[in-house]
Amino acid sequence: MNRFAELFDALDATTATNDKVALLRDYFAVTPHADAAWAAYFLAGGKPRQTVRTAELRSWAQQVAGLPDWLFEECYQAVGDLAETIALVLPAALPDVQPLEETGLAGWISERLLPLRAMDEGQRRAQVLASWASLDARGRFLLTKLIGGGFRVGVSKLLVQRALAEVAGVDAKLVAERMMGYVDASRAPTAEAFVRLIVPASAAIKTLTGDDAGADAAGTRAISGQPYPFFLAHAIQTPVAEFDQVLGPVSEWLVEWKYDGIRAQIVRRGGQTFIWSRGEELVSDRFPELLAAANHLPDGCVLDGEILVWRDDRPAPFALLQTRIARKTLSKRVLADAPVRFLAYDLLERDGTDLRPVPQAERRQQLESLITGLASDSQSGIGLSPLVVAGSWAALAALREQSRARGVEGFMLKARSAAYGSGRTKADGVWWKWKIEPMSVDCVLVYAQAGHGRRASLYTDYTFAVWSQPPRDATEAAAAIEVLVALAAAKAGPSRDASDANETGAQDTEADTTAPPSPAGDSTALPQLVPFAKAYSGLTDEEFKRVDAVIRKTTLNRFGPVRAVRPTLVFELGFEGIAESKRHKSGVAVRFPRMLRIRDDKPLHEANSLTDLQALL
Amino acid sequence: MARDDDLIVLRPEGLYCPPGDFYIDPWRPVTRAVITHAHADHARTGHQHYLASDAGAGVLRARLGDISLTTLGYSERFRAGDTEVSLHPAGHVLGSAQVRVAHRGRVWVASGDYKVAPDPTCSAFEPVRCDTFITESTFGLPVYRWPSDAIVFNQINAWWAANAAAGRATMLACYSFGKAQRILAGLDASIGPIIVHGAVEPLNQAYRAAGVALPATRQVSDLSGSALREATGRAMVICPPSSTATPWARRFRDANVGFASGWMQLRGARRRGGYDRGFVLSDHADWPGLQQAIAATGAARVIVTHGYEAVMTRWLTEQGLEAGSFRTEYGDDTKDDAVAGATTGDAATERVAGDTTGGEAA
Numbered sequence: 001m002n003r004f005a006e007l008f009d010a011l012d013a014t015t016a017t018n019d020k021v022a023l024l025r026d027y028f029a030v031t032p033h034a035d036a037a038w039a040a041y042f043l044a045g046g047k048p049r050q051t052v053r054t055a056e057l058r059s060w061a062q063q064v065a066g067l068p069d070w071l072f073e074e075c076y077q078a079v080g081d082l083a084e085t086i087a088l089v090l091p092a093a094l095p096d097v098q099p100l101e102e103t104g105l106a107g108w109i110s111e112r113l114l115p116l117r118a119m120d121e122g123q124r125r126a127q128v129l130a131s132w133a134s135l136d137a138r139g140r141f142l143l144t145k146l147i148g149g150g151f152r153v154g155v156s157k158l159l160v161q162r163a164l165a166e167v168a169g170v171d172a173k174l175v176a177e178r179m180m181g182y183v184d185a186s187r188a189p190t191a192e193a194f195v196r197l198i199v200p201a202s203a204a205i206k207t208l209t210g211d212d213a214g215a216d217a218a219g220t221r222a223i224s225g226q227p228y229p230f231f232l233a234h235a236i237q238t239p240v241a242e243f244d245q246v247l248g249p250v251s252e253w254l255v256e257w258k259y260d261g262i263r264a265q266i267v268r269r270g271g272q273t274f275i276w277s278r279g280e281e282l283v284s285d286r287f288p289e290l291l292a293a294a295n296h297l298p299d300g301c302v303l304d305g306e307i308l309v310w311r312d313d314r315p316a317p318f319a320l321l322q323t324r325i326a327r328k329t330l331s332k333r334v335l336a337d338a339p340v341r342f343l344a345y346d347l348l349e350r351d352g353t354d355l356r357p358v359p360q361a362e363r364r365q366q367l368e369s370l371i372t373g374l375a376s377d378s379q380s381g382i383g384l385s386p387l388v389v390a391g392s393w394a395a396l397a398a399l400r401e402q403s404r405a406r407g408v409e410g411f412m413l414k415a416r417s418a419a420y421g422s423g424r425t426k427a428d429g430v431w432w433k434w435k436i437e438p439m440s441v442d443c444v445l446v447y448a449q450a451g452h453g454r455r456a457s458l459y460t461d462y463t464f465a466v467w468s469q470p471p472r473d474a475t476e477a478a479a480a481i482e483v484l485v486a487l488a489a490a491k492a493g494p495s496r497d498a499s500d501a502n503e504t505g506a507q508d509t510e511a512d513t514t515a516p517p518s519p520a521g522d523s524t525a526l527p528q529l530v531p532f533a534k535a536y537s538g539l540t541d542e543e544f545k546r547v548d549a550v551i552r553k554t555t556l557n558r559f560g561p562v563r564a565v566r567p568t569l570v571f572e573l574g575f576e577g578i579a580e581s582k583r584h585k586s587g588v589a590v591r592f593p594r595m596l597r598i599r600d601d602k603p604l605h606e607a608n609s610l611t612d613l614q615a616l617l
Numbered sequence: 618m619a620r621d622d623d624l625i626v627l628r629p630e631g632l633y634c635p636p637g638d639f640y641i642d643p644w645r646p647v648t649r650a651v652i653t654h655a656h657a658d659h660a661r662t663g664h665q666h667y668l669a670s671d672a673g674a675g676v677l678r679a680r681l682g683d684i685s686l687t688t689l690g691y692s693e694r695f696r697a698g699d700t701e702v703s704l705h706p707a708g709h710v711l712g713s714a715q716v717r718v719a720h721r722g723r724v725w726v727a728s729g730d731y732k733v734a735p736d737p738t739c740s741a742f743e744p745v746r747c748d749t750f751i752t753e754s755t756f757g758l759p760v761y762r763w764p765s766d767a768i769v770f771n772q773i774n775a776w777w778a779a780n781a782a783a784g785r786a787t788m789l790a791c792y793s794f795g796k797a798q799r800i801l802a803g804l805d806a807s808i809g810p811i812i813v814h815g816a817v818e819p820l821n822q823a824y825r826a827a828g829v830a831l832p833a834t835r836q837v838s839d840l841s842g843s844a845l846r847e848a849t850g851r852a853m854v855i856c857p858p859s860s861t862a863t864p865w866a867r868r869f870r871d872a873n874v875g876f877a878s879g880w881m882q883l884r885g886a887r888r889r890g891g892y893d894r895g896f897v898l899s900d901h902a903d904w905p906g907l908q909q910a911i912a913a914t915g916a917a918r919v920i921v922t923h924g925y926e927a928v929m930t931r932w933l934t935e936q937g938l939e940a941g942s943f944r945t946e947y948g949d950d951t952k953d954d955a956v957a958g959a960t961t962g963d964a965a966t967e968r969v970a971g972d973t974t975g976g977e978a979a
Contacts, residue, residue, distance in 0.1 A: 012884070013894055067759060068935065074928050075760045080885050088760040088882070456885030541889075 003031065004039055004105045005139045011155055020155055024163035028198070034106035037194035040164065042146070044157045046183030048109070050149035051116040052124055054082055057148055060125055061086040064094055064132075077561045080456025083144035087137045099134040110188070113147055158423070168198040173422045176229045184282050225274035227265040228302060228348050228356065232424040233412060233431035243393040247432075250396060252416050254360060255388045256345055257408040258433055260318045260576070260591075261308035262325075266290065266342060266382070268297040269352075286325065289335065290342050293381025296374050300352030303344045303367075304420075305385060310341035315407045317579050318591060344371055345385040345412075348420060356420035360429065363420070403436045409576065410435040438574035438592075439616055441466060441608040442599055445569040446529055448551045449562050451536060459551040459563065460544050461536040462595075464573055465529035466586070467609040477605030480526040481567055488556035488564055530610060532586035535573060538595035547598070570602040571595050578616050588613050624700070624718050624725040625751060625920075632727060632751070636720050637700035639668070641727050651702065653729025654713035655680050656794065668695070670704045672740065673712020675823040676794065691740065707731035708742030709900050710795030711824055717745050726914060727751040732899065733906040734763065738798045738829050744913035752911060754924030755901040756879050763879070763903045769896055770803040776875065776894055781809045781851040786872035790858040790892070793817040795900050797855050798824045798831060800877060806832040809851030812840075814865070816857050837868070879903070911938075 007027045011020055024043070028036050062072045067089060079085040100112070112131060116124050128147065132140050145151040158172075161179060165172035178197050182189065238246050247253065263278035273294040275284040284291060287307065297303070309316040309324065316338070324330075324338040347367035348356055355363055364387075371384045388411065390396040396411065403410050411434040418429020443464040451460035471477040539547065547569065554566040574596040581589035587610075619626065625634050631643030639649040646663035653659055655669075655677040667686045669677050674688045689695055691714070695702045699721075704714035709730040716727045726747040733742045773789070780787040791797050793816040801821065804811060813821065813834045821831055834855075840848060845868070854869055861874055876892040879899025887895035902910060911919055911933070918939040921929040926942035933940035 012888075015891070015893065065759065071759065071928065071932060074925075075758055078758055079760055079883055084884055085760060088762070452885075454885050454888035456883060458889070 001105055001108045001135065001139055001143070002102060003027070004035070005135070005142050007039070008142055008153060009138055011153060017159065021159055021163050021166070024155065024160060025166045028163055028167045032104055032106075033191035033194045035104040037189040037191055038105045038109050040160060040194060040197065041183055041189040042151050043153055043155055044160045044179065044183050045152075046189070047149050047151065048114070048146075048188075049117070050147075051113055052128060052147050054148050056121070056124065057086060057128065057144060058082060060128060061090060061132075064129065065089040065091060073560065077450060078457055080450060080452040083141050083148060083150065086144050087141035090132055090137075090140060094129060094133040097129045097133040100130050102134065106191075108143070109146070113143075114188075116147065164197050168200055170201045173229075174201065176422055177226075180226045180229055181276065181280055181282065183280060225267050225269055225272060227267055227274070227276040227280070228304075228354075228420075229422040230263065230265070230278050230304070231346075231421045231431060233433040234424070234426065236413070236432040236434050240393055240397045247393075247413070250390060250393050254364060254414045254416055255390070255396060256385045256412045256414070257388065257403070257406065258410045258412045258435060259306040259308055259315055259343060259385070260407075260409050261306040261315065261321060261343075264305065264307050264342070265348070266294050266297070266303045266305070266344075267349075268294055268299060268301045271299065273297070286330070287340055287342075288330065289340060289381050293342070293374075297382075298351070298370075300349060301370070302347070302349035303342070303382070304346035304348055305342050305344040307340055307342055309338045311339070317407065317577060319577075319579050319581075319589065341380070342382045343385040344382060346420060357428075358419070359416065360414050360418045360420075361416040400434070400436060409433075438576055438596070439578060439590075440572050440574045440596055441612060441616075442570050442602055442606065443532070443573050444529055444567045444604060444607050445547070445551075445565060445571060446531055446567055447562055447564055448547075455544075458544060459548045460539075461534065462547075462571075463531050463534050464571060464593075465531045465567075466613060467605075467607060468528040468530050469611070470609045471527045471605040474603055474605045476526065477603075480528065481604070483526060484529065485556060485566055527609070529567060530586045532584065532588060532610075532613065533573060533575070533590050533593040535593040535595050538574075539598070543598060567604060570599040570604060570607050572597050572599050578613065580617060586610060586613070588617065624720055624723060624749070625727060634697070634700060634718055637697035637702060637718060639697050639702075640664075641716050642729065649697070651704075651716050652677065653707065653716060653727070654710055656710070656730070659729060668702075670712045670714045672827060673714065675827050676710075676712055676820060679819050679823045680794075691743075705743045705745050706740035708733060708736060708739060711739045711798070711827060711829065713739060715743075715745060717747065723748050725749045725751070726916075728753055728910070730755070730901060731910065732902045733910055734766065734902075736766075736799055736900070737802045738795075738824060738831075742910065744910065746915050748916060749918040749920065750911060750914040750916035751920045751922060752907065752929070753901065754907065754921045754926055754929045756899065756903050757907055757921070757925035757929040759904045761879060761882055761899075761903045762905060763882075763899060764897055766803060766898075769877075769898050773800070773803070773875075773877070773896055774805040774808065776873070777804070777853050778808050780873045784850045786849050786852050786854055786869040788854040788856065788861060788866065788869055788872040788874045789877060789896075790856060790861050790874065791877040791898075793857045794820045796877060796898065797821075797857075798829065799900070800855060800898070801831045801834065802829070804832060804853060809853060810835060810848045812837060812848065812852045812854045814854075814856035814860050816860070817855055837865070 007023060010023050014020060014023070027039065031039065058072065062069065067075070072085070072089070075089060076082060076085045079088065103111070112127065116127060119127065131143055135143060161172045161175045165175045168175065175197060182193065182197070264283070265276045267274040267276065273284060273291050274282060275287060275290060277283045290307070307321070309320040320338045321340070324334060324340070327334055344367060347363050347370060348354070350366060350370070355366070368384060371382065374382065388396070388399060390399060400411055413432040413434055415429045418431070421428040443466050445462050446465045447463035448459040449461040450457055471480060550569060551563060551565050554568055555563045556566050557564040572595070573593055575590035575593040577591040579589050580587060583589070624636065625632050625641065627633070630640055630645040630647050632641040634641070639651055640647045641651050642653055642659040643650050643664065644661060648665045650664040650667050652667055652669040652673070655673055657680070660677060660681060662681055665685060667677070667684050669686060669688055671688045671690050674686060677686065678684070689704050691706055692703055701719040703717045705717055707713040707715045707729050709732055713729060713731070715729060715731065718725045724747040726745050728751060730753050731742050735741055777787045789800065791800055793814065797813070797817045798821060801811065811832055811834050813836060815836060818834065818836055821834055825831055837845060849869060854872065856866065858876060860866055873893045875894035875896055876890055877896040877898040879897060879901055880886045881895030882897045907929070916938075919933050921933070921940065921942040930940045930942050
């Protein structure tokens with residue numbers, strides 16, 4: 001554990017990519033395989049299921065540190081990370097707790113952390129306290145992250161793969177392939193699995209024939225139902241007038257609609273089906289209708305495509321898919337309300353042969369013959385992503401205007417000659433995503449909350465509101481805001497200070513602060529600001545600093561971590577889609593909201609209204 | 618909580634002592650100002666008369682120029698109106714003082730900024746018994762617990778030695794008054810030459826003039842081109858955070874850059890600052906230090922200023938003390954802003970590590 005903590009600290013202390021890779025390589029090269037297996041798992045983004053509820057961790061730490069609830073909460077709000085807060089407030093020595101002996105990472109995880117789940121509360125508490133007692137602040141931080149299931153580190157999976165590739169003396173792409181599914185939560189990494197990641201290419205040849213890299217990977221896949229690394233698209237920013245110049249003639253491209261679903265691979269090998277999400281999670285169980293359809297696929301076949309909720313012969317909004325994923329059990333009703341379909345757009349393996357080096361157009365042909373040859377009852381579950389054919393880029397641009405009406409995000413452009421690359425590469429050909437412009441509205445910042453991680457103690461998470469009805473002019477908007485401010489002041493009466501507002505949930509208070517009560521039917525009622533979306537991305541660090549300063553200066557009320565602010569800032573908020581929602585006070589829910597820019601040029605009364613939002617539905 | 622006979626009250630100009638008719642660290646021009654220490658947010662220009670500690674006279678003059686200044690030795694008594702005023706070491710920076718005000722059998726102490734941990738570059742914090750204690754709260758949260766100087770200076774020297782061995786310069790950003798000198802006093806000068814920024818050296822001189830031992834320092838302008846190049850590969854460069862992105866710093870372009878501050882205790886702040894290394898070193902009291910200092914005064918009433926006022930006030934109340942802060946007691950926005958502007962300016966500035974324009978505390 002200490003070695004892993006040292007590695008984590010060193011990774012955390014450097015920003016240089018090459019230094020990080022060197023640190024990882026040195027660690028992997030000398031660490032026992034069983035420990036390295038877990039380290040690779042965590043560093044590449046693996047998350048074992050949570051073993052102890054965070055509420056328990058928190059309450060035990062509070063007891064040991066002798067802090068009241070509210071004070072621990074203040075600490076957490078300042079730190080922005082529960083495990084770090086716990087590590088910082090625990091006393092150096094835990095009284096009456098016998099420390100455990102130091103052991104390797106694998107020992108810690110498999111003998112001490114994973115068994116926690118099966119223990120009763122008393123045992124769990126004793127074991128966690130003993131674990132804290134055995135480690136310094138740095139180790140306590142890491143351990144608590146691992147226990148709480150929230151471990152994240154500032155290295156990308158790509159860097160881990162590069163480091164492993166250096167240890168193995170093989171190409172990083174090969175390691176990427178070997179690593180597919182390695183971090184799936186349902187399996188524990190073992191020393192053997194780690195050895196498979198770093199086996200030299202030459203050793204793999206011994207038992208396999210043909211192209212060493214491919215054969216090696218094929219050998220592993222046959223056992224595990226492993227998917228291929230997903231080929232990722234790049235966003236194209238070029239104006240359409242320059243497409244001919246930049247991309248060449250439209251005839252050299254395969255064009256498809258860009259769907260807003262879950263990217264997935266269906267792997268059919270050895271009479272079994274595996275469905276992998278783009279996050280490399282095995283999601284087969286979530287989609288029984290796809291498993292049924294995949295039974296008709298020939299053995300040794302891998303499809304790449306999109307999982308969509310499919311209704312009325314068209315893709316339904318992502319929100320439906322989202323509610324379905326959130327369900328623990330799939331009732332008949334859910335299956336009927338949100339039936340899914342897989343739209344295949346690539347064929348990566350056929351008859352056990354890796355087709356990725358084959359040109360895009362040829363893969364497409366094979367895909368079409370495979371899918372059209374399927375029994376008709378399976379075609380309701382697995383279909384083809386249709387090609388869009390147009391005579392020119394301009395004609396295509398005109399078609400792209402239909403995207404919203406079709407429930408898609410724009411186009412995918414795939415070079416006919418492209419091989420299927422590994423990850424976000426352009427080395428073997430390229431896929432472009434040509435998305436439609438996001439919808440946008442001008443709205444007003446009304447609440448702010450501090451961020452987490454590197455944004456701790458900086459107000460970066462904002463709630464935005466639109467007017468319930470358009471204010472007539474600046475004077476009416478100002479009057480509406482005065483009402484709001486007066487109401488906030490009344491709430492922050494003498495009996496209530498910032499700290500005892502902690503017990504108030506942010507969500508509860510949110511609804512009633514911004515909206516002054518207005519007598520129903522009173523046509524002279526002032527407009528109100530109605531919150532409708534939260535966003536925390538899109539601004540530069542400098543802009544965040546500026547907004548943070550404004551928030552601190554214009555705070556009206558504090559509700560635990562949330563600050564209600566006097567409305568002064570107008571933002572242009574972009575989003576990908578909008579749907580009616582009964583769960584939101586505004587009656588609408590937007591998808592992927594993000595800040596496009598701060599509209600210093602817009603006075604408050606020119607921000608959009610609910611009517612404008614409804615017009616986008 | 619405010620009472621008519623309070624010895625120190627909040628006015629738009631700053632903390633005011635009615636029976637003594639003077640201000641403590643006022644932020645608007647006044648006739649008589651008692652200055653706790655020479656950091657820019659506490660010692661401002663424009664007052665008619667200044668009172669400060671003997672030990673702080675040099676640095677105060679170095680910063681404010683020709684001012685009408687009366688100085689007192691620590692513990693020396695001074696008559697102001699109906700009150701008796703004395704200054705006592707606050708352990709924050711050279712010359713920093715707590716202000717003790719006695720009037721008709723009652724004693725109030727205003728802490729200014731302070732730390733309780735030892736610091737070789739200034740007199741140690743002296744607990745002063747009083748009825749009411751006005752305390753800062755810059756790091757008034759239990760997550761702020763400082764490691765010992767020995768640990769931090771081992772880290773800094775080891776980092777410097779590793780960089781020197783790799784042939785690259787080490788640049789440590791810190792506040793030029795106080796923190797810089799404390800760091801200089803803790804460096805292992807055998808590792809390599811020490812170069813300081815032009816904003817740091819005048820303060821070094823004031824410290825040396827006051828008898829504080831600091832290692833030899835050089836400025837870029839002292840070194841010829843070749844000497845500078847030769848020194849650069851092994852040098853420790855001490856400079857204010859605002860200078861690390863300037864043309865001045867470009868000559869050390871391969872340098873590994875660190876930042877020394879109490880805010881570096883939090884991982885989020887370290888990552889956001891974008892420095893290669895963050896060292897936890899503060900001239901303010903940590904949470905245990907604040908509690909220890911408050912307890913040592915024996916005060917039954919505590920007034921919390923700049924920092925985590927709400928947290929400290931609630932905590933102290935729960936500990937059975939009468940606690941408040943100027944902010945919550947007065948509850949007036951303009952006054953709040955005035956207090957915030959003057960006293961949390963340093964904290965806010967340091968929060969955005971490396972973005973300092975004027976604040977120089979913490």
